[in-house]
Amino acid sequence: xxxxxxxxxxxxxxxxxxxxxxxxxxxxxxxxxxxxxxxxxxxxxxxxxxxxxxxxxxxxxxxxxxxxxxxxxxxxxxxxxxxxxxxxxxxxxxxxxxxxxxxxxxxxxxxxxxxxxxxxxxxxx
Numbered sequence: 001x002x003x004x005x006x007x008x009x010x011x012x013x014x015x016x017x018x019x020x021x022x023x024x025x026x027x028x029x030x031x032x033x034x035x036x037x038x039x040x041x042x043x044x045x046x047x048x049x050x051x052x053x054x055x056x057x058x059x060x061x062x063x064x065x066x067x068x069x070x071x072x073x074x075x076x077x078x079x080x081x082x083x084x085x086x087x088x089x090x091x092x093x094x095x096x097x098x099x100x101x102x103x104x105x106x107x108x109x110x111x112x113x114x115x116x117x118x119x120x121x122x123x124x125x
Contacts, residue, residue: 001073001075003104006075006076006104006105009072009073009075009076010076010105010107010120012044012046013037013046013072013076013078013107014107014109014118016037016040016041016044017033017037017109017111017116017118018116019040020033020036020037020040020111021033021111021115021116023036024036024111026082026111026112026113026114027082027112028082028111029082030069030080030081030082030111033080033082033109033111034050034069034070034080037070037078037080038050038070041072046072046073047072047073047074048070048071048072048073049068049070049071049074050069050070051067051068051069052067052068052070052071053065053066053067053068054066054067054068054097054100054101055100056100057100066097066100068097068101071101071103075103075104075105076103076105076106076107077094077097077098077101077103077105077106077107078106078107078109079093079094079097079106079107079108079109080108080109080111081108081109081110081111081112081117082110082111082112083110083112084112084113085110085117086108086110086117086119090108090119091108091119091121094106094108094119094121095121095123098121098123099123103123104122104123105120105121105122105123106120106121106123107119107120107121108121
């Protein structure tokens with residue numbers, strides 16, 4: 001997927017998340033928003049994997065797995081939060097996921113505020 005396609009897809013994901021936030025509002029646990037996003041992806045025929053496991057490598061050895069909230073179209077990692085603020089640790093975690101999964105773009109979507117909080121992170125390799 002080229003950069004323009006990644007931008008279009010991330011825009012579509014953000015648009016769906018905004019609509020979900022408008023309908024549900026803040027205050028629910030992350031799983032509720034994940035389920036709503038999965039429903040919207042199904043309606044929009046957007047391929048996704050929920051709780052997608054990636055293997056973490058140290059050299060040539062797999063040293064464990066991590067679960068991504070959502071992997072959309074096999075390209076964009078989406079991490080959902082319901083916290084007071086997106087912190088540096090949330091951002092560092094997503095950067096690590098992007099590197100481990102060899103992906104370019106990730107989104108942190110925080111549903112806990114009155115307005116959806118969005119952080120888009122690009123892995124520069």
